[in-house]
Amino acid sequence: MSAQPRFKIKVRNLFFSYGENVVLKDLTVDIPDRAITAVVGPSGRGKSTLLTLFNRLWEDIPTARMLGSVQIHLNGSHRDIYHRSCSLSDLRRSVGMVFQTPNPLPMSIYKNICFPLKLAGKSDRKQMMPAVETALRQACLWEEVKNRLREDARSLSGGQQQRLCMARALVLKPEVLLLDEPTSSLDAAATEIIEQLILSLRETCTIVMVSHDMAQVERVADRGLELSDGRVVLK
Amino acid sequence: MRTERLVQRLLGLAAGCSVAVTLLIFGFMVILGLPLATGGTFFRMFTSAWLPHQGVYGIAPMVAGTLSIASLAVVFSVPVSLGCAALISVLGSGPLPALLHRLVRFMTGIPTVVYGFAGIFLLVPLVREWAGRGSGMCILSAALLLGVLIAPTMILFFSDSFASVPRTYLEAAEALGATPVQKLLHVVIPCSWRGLTSGVVLALGRAVGDTLIALMIAGNATAMPGSVLEPARTLTAHIALVVAADFDSLEFRTLFACGIILYLCTTVMVIFTRRIGAAWEQQRW
Amino acid sequence: MVTRLxxxxxxxxxxxxxxxxxxxxxxxxGYVLIKGMGSLSPRLFFGNTAPLDALLLRRQVFDGIFPATVGTLTLVGLAIFIAMPIGIAAGIYMAExxxxxxxxxxxxxxxxxxxIPSILVGLFGFSVALFFHHRVSDRIAPCLLISALSLAFLVLPYLIRTTQTALENLPRHVRVTAPALGASRLQTIIYVLLPQALSGIVSGVILSVxxxxEDTAVIMLTGVVATAGLPSSLLSSYEALxxxxYTISAQYADQAELMRGYGAAIVLxxxxxLLFTLATLIRHRLADHLFYGTR
Known part of the structure; x- marks a missing residue:
């Protein structure tokens, strides 16, 4: 392994638009490794869009267009994630994402966590359980659910569901974790737990989160990026 | 990745086959009906009467039968459907409109042949008594029954398009003190005319395409109908009756002319409703 | 004043x-139900034949609707068996x-x-049978198989549309769950989209059944006959409810036959x-599922 780079993600001259509506204009920004970067700004200015650019999740939107390059340091070197040689599935396994609303699948808690492993073709049952336990522990959910792993994931509370989604993203040991307003649908108590969790993950991966809550950004983030008129203002 | 492409091909093949069936249905009719066009009888057929004993196989009476029964059915059905849709989505309150909605949805599942069966033994005698002449199997009976049959299509379409009128418009009208009827007349109906038109066209298509009601109720006479109390034969019923009688003759070939007319009618209606729908989508954005 | 009026x-x-x-x-x-209620009994199905003998195919039923019921069941089963894979596959293709x-x-x-009017689909089936009769083998005539194929064509667009809409109506947050975890397009469809759209697809299938x-126009051109007994093979003619x-309404010999007509109408x-209620129930469960389930 080569030495860790200073910057995990390098965005160069990025333009992004939905149909006529230009969201990002000539955006150039570096995102530091093993740190929490928060993207802030008023809604509708392309914050969530910026996140989906890092795992190419915007590509199924028919009218969306992109120009420029995004490089992410994966498996020891910076790679252009929009290059043809870059596998979409592999990219998304190394760059996890958690959404605004918790989206557990209609299956048991255990199966939800196993799901990404199954997708990646890892079907060795003996390795599943330790992986699930590690992920749930990382997401601070293990103690609450260890006796009910076979229950429907949708029976959990909203905050627990969101931590389940974090665990599900963590089970693949991603290098980057994208969080799209992860606490916006939760109450204050659940938000605090999630914030603690985010801070504890800082040593394991590079986190980019979107938030509209300035106080939260102050509490959690190492660095803030403000999007304004499609460009970035460092905070 | 390779399996993915293979699966995509297979799925595409299924879709392609379904498209091919649509084209094949038309192609078969054109090929089998072609001898008519080359024989020069194609256009005469639309204007002349059906006199098989004299070797004249005109389908003009059937065109007239289809047009009169289908349009009359729509005329009967539109006001009732409009009333029901208004009751369901705007004017009604309490449990009855909801029940009506459920009944209308259930009506879409009632077999046409059961409607026809009930019509023969209940409606036809009533019409016969009321008219005081004939057998009761006539354009009027068929149109009345067909009106009931196509009502759910219209009601469901109407009430859906009423329901898709933006809430803000309704709130604006309410804030200005509009009564429910005023909301309906001045906001809901003007805003959903596209849905209303599509619904009527769709119902007309169903009325033109229906075979059983006309076959069972309309009397199937091949003479040009003179009034709504006379029996008539529709294009669809004509296809059903002649096939049952004969195999490979000029008589049989005229069926494909009937088929082509019906197919083209459907295509025009589908394109029309799709256009309206597309324009409507655009407006919403 | 005018406004109030x-x-x-x-x-x-x-x-x-x-x-x-x-x-x-x-x-x-109500008219059909009241008039026909009295004819509802095992006799309606089996006539003078002992039900057990008829069910075990030991003796033929002549004065009951058993052969027509079996004919309809076979026909519907065959048609759906043909239409379902093609319709659902085409629906998935269209949506995804x-x-x-x-x-x-x-x-x-x-x-x-x-x-297009269903009679045209019937005419198509009839022409195809005729075509094969002349060109391939004169054993081929309008029959159970041709009817089933034609019915399959008739319901194909419903199956495609319901599958397509069920998939397209899945909210975006369900749609992105699996790709964000590294799933390929196929994996997303198999593990997430199809299971979530299942109730919509199933209710579409039931409505197609x-x-x-209920369809009469298609089958009357493609092989159904008034008396055939039970269908003996795919290439034989058959009876259907x-x-x-329809035939009873056009010509009935006596009161007993007419009452069988009423009975058959009630059965159909x-x-x-029943099918309609089933489809509605399943679809409602779908709504619940989407509404409470994934929030």
Missing amino acids: IDRSVTAFAWLSGLVLTASVVGLM FATPRIQSVFGLFFDILAG GRCA PFFI LAVCA
Whole structure:
């Protein structure tokens, strides 16, 4: 392994638009490794869009267009994630994402966590359980659910569901974790737990989160990026 | 990745086959009906009467039968459907409109042949008594029954398009003190005319395409109908009756002319409703 | 004053329309139910044959609707067996793989196929049978297989549309779950989208079954006959309930036969009502699922 780079993600001259509506204009920004970067700004200015650019999740939107390059340091070197040689599935396994609303699948808690492993073709049952336990522990959910792993994931509370989604993203040991307003649908108590969790993950991966809550950004983030008129203002 | 492409091909093949069936249905009719066009009888057929004993196989009476029964059915059905849709989505309150909605949805599942069966033994005698002449199997009976049959299509379409009128418009009208009827007349109906038109066209298509009601109720006479109390034969019923009688003759070939007319009618209606729908989508954005 | 008058009359008209419609449907169906209720018994199905003998195919049933019921069941089963894989596959293609251009062109064709009078599908089946009769083998004539194929074509567009809509209506947050975890397009469809859209697809299939069971126009051109007994092979002619009802209404020999017609109408109505209720229940469960389930 080569030495860790200073910057995990390098965005160069990025333009992004939905149909006529230009969201990002000539955006150039570096995102530091093993740190929490928060993207802030008023809604509708392309914050969530910026996140989906890092795992190419915007590509199924028919009218969306992109120009420029995004490089992410994966498996020891910076790679252009929009290059043809870059596998979409592999990219998304190394760059996890958690959404605004918790989206557990209609299956048991255990199966939800196993799901990404199954997708990646890892079907060795003996390795599943330790992986699930590690992920749930990382997401601070293990103690609450260890006796009910076979229950429907949708029976959990909203905050627990969101931590389940974090665990599900963590089970693949991603290098980057994208969080799209992860606490916006939760109450204050659940938000605090999630914030603690985010801070504890800082040593394991590079986190980019979107938030509209300035106080939260102050509490959690190492660095803030403000999007304004499609460009970035460092905070 | 390779399996993915293979699966995509297979799925595409299924879709392609379904498209091919649509084209094949038309192609078969054109090929089998072609001898008519080359024989020069194609256009005469639309204007002349059906006199098989004299070797004249005109389908003009059937065109007239289809047009009169289908349009009359729509005329009967539109006001009732409009009333029901208004009751369901705007004017009604309490449990009855909801029940009506459920009944209308259930009506879409009632077999046409059961409607026809009930019509023969209940409606036809009533019409016969009321008219005081004939057998009761006539354009009027068929149109009345067909009106009931196509009502759910219209009601469901109407009430859906009423329901898709933006809430803000309704709130604006309410804030200005509009009564429910005023909301309906001045906001809901003007805003959903596209849905209303599509619904009527769709119902007309169903009325033109229906075979059983006309076959069972309309009397199937091949003479040009003179009034709504006379029996008539529709294009669809004509296809059903002649096939049952004969195999490979000029008589049989005229069926494909009937088929082509019906197919083209459907295509025009589908394109029309799709256009309206597309324009409507655009407006919403 | 004028406003109040308009208000009153429009409201009255709406209620009147509701009443007229309800009265017609309840009148028509109630008439069949009341007249035919008395004929509902095992005798309706099996006539003078012992039910057990008929069910075990030991003896033929001549004066009951058993052969027609079996004919309809076989026919519907075959038609759905043919239409379901093609319809669902095409629906998945339309929702998940087709480009917008293909979607609109193919969609136009499916709308036309859904819109053309069913008698034309029957005429097509008849012409195909005739074509094969002349060109391939004179053993081929309108038969059970041709009917089933034609019915399959008839319900194909419904299956495609319901599958396509069920998939397209899945909210975006369900749609992105699996890709964000590294799933390929195929994995997303198999593990997430199809299971979530299942109830919509299944209720579409059930409605198609109802459509096959009630259709008369297609089968009357493609091989159904008034008396055939039980279908002996795919290439034989057969009896079916809706056609039985149609023939009775056109010509019945005696009161007993007419009563069998009423009985058959009630049976068919009950079957369709059952299928309809089933489809509605399943779809409602889908709504619950999407509403409470994934929030």
